[in-house]
Amino acid sequence: MELKRQWCDQPFCHNWGQVDAGNIQVHSHVEQRLYCTTCLHTFSVDRGTFFETLRSECQAVLEILELLGERNSLRAIERLKHRSTNTVLHWLDLAGQHLAAVSAELIHDVQLRQAQVDELWTFVKKSRRIVNPTTRQTRGIRGFGVRWLCPVGSASSVISARSAAKPKPPSF
Amino acid sequence: MGRAPLFTSDKLPAYVKALIANYSTPEPPPPKRGPGRPRKEPKRLLDPDLCYAQVDKRREGGRVVEVKRRILFGSAEEIARIIETDGCGSQINTAYVERDNLTSRQSNGRLVRKTLSHSKKALFLQRQIALEDAIYNFVRPHSALRVELPRPGAHGRKWEARTPAMVAGLTDHILTLEELLSYRLAPPKC
Numbered sequence: 418m419e420l421k422r423q424w425c426d427q428p429f430c431h432n433w434g435q436v437d438a439g440n441i442q443v444h445s446h447v448e449q450r451l452y453c454t455t456c457l458h459t460f461s462v463d464r465g466t467f468f469e470t471l472r473s474e475c476q477a478v479l480e481i482l483e484l485l486g487e488r489n490s491l492r493a494i495e496r497l498k499h500r501s502t503n504t505v506l507h508w509l510d511l512a513g514q515h516l517a518a519v520s521a522e523l524i525h526d527v528q529l530r531q532a533q534v535d536e537l538w539t540f541v542k543k544s545r546r547i548v549n550p551t552t553r554q555t556r557g558i559r560g561f562g563v564r565w566l567c568p569v570g571s572a573s574s575v576i577s578a579r580s581a582a583k584p585k586p587p588s589f
Numbered sequence: 590m591g592r593a594p595l596f597t598s599d600k601l602p603a604y605v606k607a608l609i610a611n612y613s614t615p616e617p618p619p620p621k622r623g624p625g626r627p628r629k630e631p632k633r634l635l636d637p638d639l640c641y642a643q644v645d646k647r648r649e650g651g652r653v654v655e656v657k658r659r660i661l662f663g664s665a666e667e668i669a670r671i672i673e674t675d676g677c678g679s680q681i682n683t684a685y686v687e688r689d690n691l692t693s694r695q696s697n698g699r700l701v702r703k704t705l706s707h708s709k710k711a712l713f714l715q716r717q718i719a720l721e722d723a724i725y726n727f728v729r730p731h732s733a734l735r736v737e738l739p740r741p742g743a744h745g746r747k748w749e750a751r752t753p754a755m756v757a758g759l760t761d762h763i764l765t766l767e768e769l770l771s772y773r774l775a776p777p778k779c
Contacts, residue, residue: 422773434776467770479767485717486724486766488698490706506713512770513716516723519772524726527757529594530675533686534604537693539700543709 418443418451418462425453426464432456467515471508481505482512593639595663595671597683600645605661612636640668642681697721727754727764 423441425432432440432455444452444459452459463469471478477498484494491502593612598604613633640663647655658681660668668681678684694700699708699717708714730750738749754760 419771422775424773424776426776436775463771465773475767479770482720482770483766485698486696486720488696488701490698509713509716509720513713513719515770515772515774517715517719518774519769520719520723520726522774523754523759524757527759530671531677532594532596533683534596534598535683535686535690536599536601537690537700539707539714541708541711541714 418446418449420451423451423462425456425458426460427453427456427458430456430458467512470511473504478508481508485509593636595668596639596641597681598641598643599683600643604643605641608639608641608662609633609635612639635662639663640671642668644681644683692725693718693721696725723769724766725753727752727760727769728766730763731756 420441420443422436424434424436424438425440427433430453432438432453440454441451442454444450449462450459451462461469463471468475477500481494481498481500484497485505489497491505494500494505495502596604596608613635616632616634618627618631641661642663643659643661645657645659646653647657660681672678672680694702697717698706699714708717730752732750734751734753734756735748736751738747741747742749750763752760752763755763
């Protein structure tokens with residue numbers, strides 16, 4: 418277990434907040450716990466990290482975050498890894514907060530000779546348009562070949578199912 | 590803060606204000622004040638080392654037809670010397686940051702143009718950008734930053750891959766995402 422950068426977070430401890438002060442030792446390799454030799458308080462090795470509050474397997478979470486870092490969409494990850502979108506978003510929220518703090522701590526006193534500055538255009542948008550029931554129904558089957566309409570079976574039954582689902586033109 | 594770097598940007602006026610706010614000091618008040626109302630805000634003395642140039646591109650029909658380069662702070666000789674020393678192009682440019690924007694758009698699904706994958710909440714856009722930035726700086730080796738090994742390494746390896754953080758002297762090896770996420774932050778300063 419890595420003892421570097423560990424510190425005791427008990428407010429009453431004399432070594433509170435002292436990084437690499439030599440007061441942190443391994444309490445249990447099996448339980449992955451450390452302890453402070455000053456106040457004898459034990460704590461998890463994941464204290465103060467992204468993994469502190471995670472209940473899922475670390476490797477699975479890491480794979481999903483790596484997929485997010487390679488331009489994969491939430492829905493793609495949901496389909497590939499069988500995790501709900503909200504779960505992935507929760508991990509992204511935790512990871513983003515932690516990594517922003519880590520970057521802020523690690524990146525300092527960088528001696529730059531040149532700096533190029535630019536803007537990056539993007540937008541945040543949530544469609545809130547209210548649609549009437551007719552429009553909603555039309556939008557739902559507009560694809561005509563959308564996959565959720567296809568029953569399991571032969572190709573002919575798929576075609577018939579698609580043909581049967583062909584909507585009438587909406588009347589406004 | 591060390592010496593001010595050479596700044597280059599496009600012609601957005603906000604950059605000039607930001608640079609003046611960050612690289613200037615308030616002028617000390619005169620020892621003997623004359624008649625009249627004193628200034629509400631003192632004059633600011635600009636850092637003499639600050640160099641700043643703008644690249645103004647004019648487009649017609651979506652294509653760049655003219656590029657103007659303007660030096661706002663610093664001398665042309667000093668800027669030419671810095672560009673020549675660093676080897677980042679032969680003239681004032683913003684090519685590197687434009688390339689970085691493209692890398693961001695390639696690495697971050699929320700920044701891809703002309704798709705439906707844009708963010709619906711600003712919070713998650715911030716989080717994704719933080720994730721992408723950390724991976725770019727600490728995890729992913731940059732092919733332009735590799736250095737040739739003095740002797741071939743294992744399996745005939747001739748090059749040592751490096752991340753931007755390694756080149757900046759912030760880390761000594763290529764970090765993994767797990768290392769970054771396991772990094773314990775320093776205690777808050779009281």
